[in-house]
Amino acid sequence: MGGRRALPRGLSRVVWRQAAGVVARLLDADGARRGGASVKTLTLAPGVAAKKVTHAVVCETLKHVPILKLVLADAGVALADDVVPNRRRRRAEDAERGERGEDSGEDDASGEEENASDGNDGIVGEITVDDDDASVVPRSLAYVLGYESLFGAGLEADAEDAADAGPSGSEKRSDVAAVVAATRVVAHARERLRAALKRRLKAGNHDSAEAFLLAQPGGKALAAVPTHSRHARVNLLKTDVAACELELKRRGLRPSRDPHVPDLLVFPPGCDLHDHAMVQDGRLILQGKSSCFPAAALDPQPGWTALDCCAAPGNKTTHLAARVGREGSVLAFDADKRRLRRLRENCSNAGAMERAAPIVNAECGDFLALDPKDAKFARVRCVLLDPSCSGSGTAATRGDYLIAAARGEAVDVEAISLPGEDVGELDKKEKARGSEGSGSGVKTKKEKMASRDTAPPHVAAARARVASLARFQTEALRKALSFPFAERVSYSTCSVYPAENECVVAAVLPEAKRLGFQLERALPAWPRRGLRGHGLSDAEADALVRADQFEDDCEGFFVALFSRPTPPGAEKAAAAAAAAEAKKREDLEAARAKKRADADGGGGVRPVYRAGTKKRKKGAAGPLFR
Numbered sequence: 001m002g003g004r005r006a007l008p009r010g011l012s013r014v015v016w017r018q019a020a021g022v023v024a025r026l027l028d029a030d031g032a033r034r035g036g037a038s039v040k041t042l043t044l045a046p047g048v049a050a051k052k053v054t055h056a057v058v059c060e061t062l063k064h065v066p067i068l069k070l071v072l073a074d075a076g077v078a079l080a081d082d083v084v085p086n087r088r089r090r091r092a093e094d095a096e097r098g099e100r101g102e103d104s105g106e107d108d109a110s111g112e113e114e115n116a117s118d119g120n121d122g123i124v125g126e127i128t129v130d131d132d133d134a135s136v137v138p139r140s141l142a143y144v145l146g147y148e149s150l151f152g153a154g155l156e157a158d159a160e161d162a163a164d165a166g167p168s169g170s171e172k173r174s175d176v177a178a179v180v181a182a183t184r185v186v187a188h189a190r191e192r193l194r195a196a197l198k199r200r201l202k203a204g205n206h207d208s209a210e211a212f213l214l215a216q217p218g219g220k221a222l223a224a225v226p227t228h229s230r231h232a233r234v235n236l237l238k239t240d241v242a243a244c245e246l247e248l249k250r251r252g253l254r255p256s257r258d259p260h261v262p263d264l265l266v267f268p269p270g271c272d273l274h275d276h277a278m279v280q281d282g283r284l285i286l287q288g289k290s291s292c293f294p295a296a297a298l299d300p301q302p303g304w305t306a307l308d309c310c311a312a313p314g315n316k317t318t319h320l321a322a323r324v325g326r327e328g329s330v331l332a333f334d335a336d337k338r339r340l341r342r343l344r345e346n347c348s349n350a351g352a353m354e355r356a357a358p359i360v361n362a363e364c365g366d367f368l369a370l371d372p373k374d375a376k377f378a379r380v381r382c383v384l385l386d387p388s389c390s391g392s393g394t395a396a397t398r399g400d401y402l403i404a405a406a407r408g409e410a411v412d413v414e415a416i417s418l419p420g421e422d423v424g425e426l427d428k429k430e431k432a433r434g435s436e437g438s439g440s441g442v443k444t445k446k447e448k449m450a451s452r453d454t455a456p457p458h459v460a461a462a463r464a465r466v467a468s469l470a471r472f473q474t475e476a477l478r479k480a481l482s483f484p485f486a487e488r489v490s491y492s493t494c495s496v497y498p499a500e501n502e503c504v505v506a507a508v509l510p511e512a513k514r515l516g517f518q519l520e521r522a523l524p525a526w527p528r529r530g531l532r533g534h535g536l537s538d539a540e541a542d543a544l545v546r547a548d549q550f551e552d553d554c555e556g557f558f559v560a561l562f563s564r565p566t567p568p569g570a571e572k573a574a575a576a577a578a579a580a581e582a583k584k585r586e587d588l589e590a591a592r593a594k595k596r597a598d599a600d601g602g603g604g605v606r607p608v609y610r611a612g613t614k615k616r617k618k619g620a621a622g623p624l625f626r
Contacts, residue, residue, distance in 0.1 A: 011050060012153070013180065014050070015049070017179045018043075018048055018049065019043075020141035020179075022054070023062060023144060026042070027082070027403065028082065039403075040397065040398065043055035059402055061144050062403060063402055064143075064151060065406035066405060067212050072143075074192075074196035077189050080138050082138050137186065138178070142182065142186065216408065217409055226549060229268065229269055229553050230267040231265070231266055231288055231292075232264070232285065233263055233265075233284070233315075234265060235322060237326075237359075238283045238350070241265070251276075258289060260296070260523060263322070266289075282351055287315045288554060290552075291557070293559045294559055295319035295323060297559050298489075298490040302323075304381045305328060305329045306320045306323075307333075307380045307383045308333070309386075309387070309479075310333070310334060310476075311332035311334050312343040313342045314344075314347055317332045317346075317352070321352035324359065328359065330352070333366075333370070334362070334365075335366045335367070340364045368475065372483040372484060377484075378484075378485060379574045379578065380486055381486060381488070382486060382487060383490070386491075387472065387476045388472065392495050392497055393558070396555075407458075467499065469500055470504060473493070478508050481508065485569075485570040485573055487564060487566055488520075492558060494556060502530055502544065506534055517562040517563065517564045518564065519544070520561045521543045522543065529543075529545065530544025530545070530546055545560075
């Protein structure tokens with residue numbers, strides 16, 4: 001908010017209430033070690049007023065929590081634990097959302113609504129104060145107001161009004177009244193807060209709060225959080241790239257073409273396209289660059305049948321549909337009915353599920369329970385597998401580094417990656433470090449295991465989750481490779497951990513080779529390749545694709561591409577499947593025609609109308625067929 005009041009006073013209070021509720025919910029989910037919703041999901045959700053400002057206040061508050069904790073305590077501001085209504089249900093919802101990768105960055109929240117609204121309890125929850133002691137401030141609200149007082153817009157003007165704005169101590173305060181009361185407390189402590197901040201900075205020999213934050217656990221990663229370009233994919237089912245560029249130019253936008261994904265346009269960071277007409281009508285699809293890699297690497301040809309194994313929310317599904325075109329088809333599966341509804345909505349808006357000739361056939365079902373030998377899969381020539389993952393490649397845009405910093409923890413990628421590392425590879429790394437004259441001895445296997453046993457709780461919890469995900473991912477990839485007539489299979493995650501990426505590929509590679517598959521160099525023009533080691537040869541690692549969220553202007557991603565020649569009997573099986581589908585359509589149409597003829601009295605069936613005096617409420621008397 002930058003040193004001056006950017007919003008009217010009433011809207012500022014709404015923003016602070018919303019921001020405090022989001023901070024409380026994020027820290028509560030993180031404290032439960034359950035993962036959960038991202039900063040962007042909560043701050044840009046429908047019903048949030050002044051979304052961009054709320055998002056900025058939440059991010060800056062989380063960033064400054066390590067120093068705000070100390071300064072508020074030093075200044076003697078009394079804090080109360082946050083009240084998170086429906087804590088158990090919300091933790092479960094947030095954990096489920098995190099497990100399913102809904103905050104992977106693939107889909108963006110809705111556009112900004114600048115009108116203030118108090119009806120947002122479903123997202124940010126409520127802020128309450130102690131009616132018996134108005135001097136006690138809820139913890140997350142104190143963080144927000146402390147940030148505003150020391151680093152943001154300031155609280156002076158609100159403090160002047162606060163004495164008369166709040167209800168008496170015996171009355172139940174509303175959320176906004178709670179903000180007014182808390183604002184008075186923090187504003188009155190302004191000088192004590194400033195003095196405490198100076199003492200803390202001086203004691204640590206820091207010349208600024210930024211320097212203090214950089215010195216904290218995870219501070220360097222926090223400082224490196226990137227701002228990516230905005231990407232939008234041209235939906236080739238409705239338009240083409242040249243027509244899109246011309247239309248955008250008329251509206252004052254001049255995006256560039258992405259050099260790696262031919263149907264992707266690149267806009268400046270922060271460019272808001274949510275309400276653009278071309279996004280609303282499905283000609284442009286907001287999709288991160290790395291999220292486009294799986295379909296681009298798989299490269300299905302027009303007329304092919306593709307299988308999307310874990311399809312929702314559907315951006316990759318519609319990308320496949322655009323690649324196979326009106327002559328092809330996409331079989332999409334997702335085990336969750338709610339997410340499947342979202343998939344169908346996205347496919348319908350993209351023109352991939354038109355009633356007359358749908359490209360996408362979406363079914364609710366567990367991919368692992370499918371029978372690859374079922375006749376309906378005989379025409380499947382390519383499989384896209386993008387299973388649930390840790391989402392660690394989207395940690396920067398999700399706000400995970402901000403949340404970790406608020407808790408005084410670092411997102412330690414190397415430590416979390418240990419379970420997926422081969423012990424032999426670790427020995428090679430340690431020997432290499434020792435040979436460079438680092439002075440450190442080579443750790444034994446016993447010492448490495450001991451260091452794992454003493455890992456901080458948040459690292460141990462992350463390791464366990466990554467290991468569990470890797471087991472599921474390995475099983476899913478084996479399943480994807482088992483479709484008898486598939487020629488190309490892509491495996492992708494938005495994870496940075498080798499355990500979910502290179503190690504999964506290495507685990508299934510022997511079986512893939514027995515089935516005739518080999519690793520094909522995916523996206524040859526992309527410079528960043530897979531990590532060496534982890535059970536793969538250098539050539540195999542070089543066939544893999546990695547994207548770095550800090551260096552590649554896109555979110556962290558991983559793609560492996562398996563390919564093989566057309567399996568024997570594939571053409572015959574596809575022809576038989578096509579004939580069976582045609583026969584099924586003919587039988588269905590014949591049944592419909594017979595039903596219509598029977599209703600009209602044709603086909604040797606004579607309608608006899610029932611006699612009687614009882615009057616029908618609506619319509620003519622119904623026929624009795626004989």
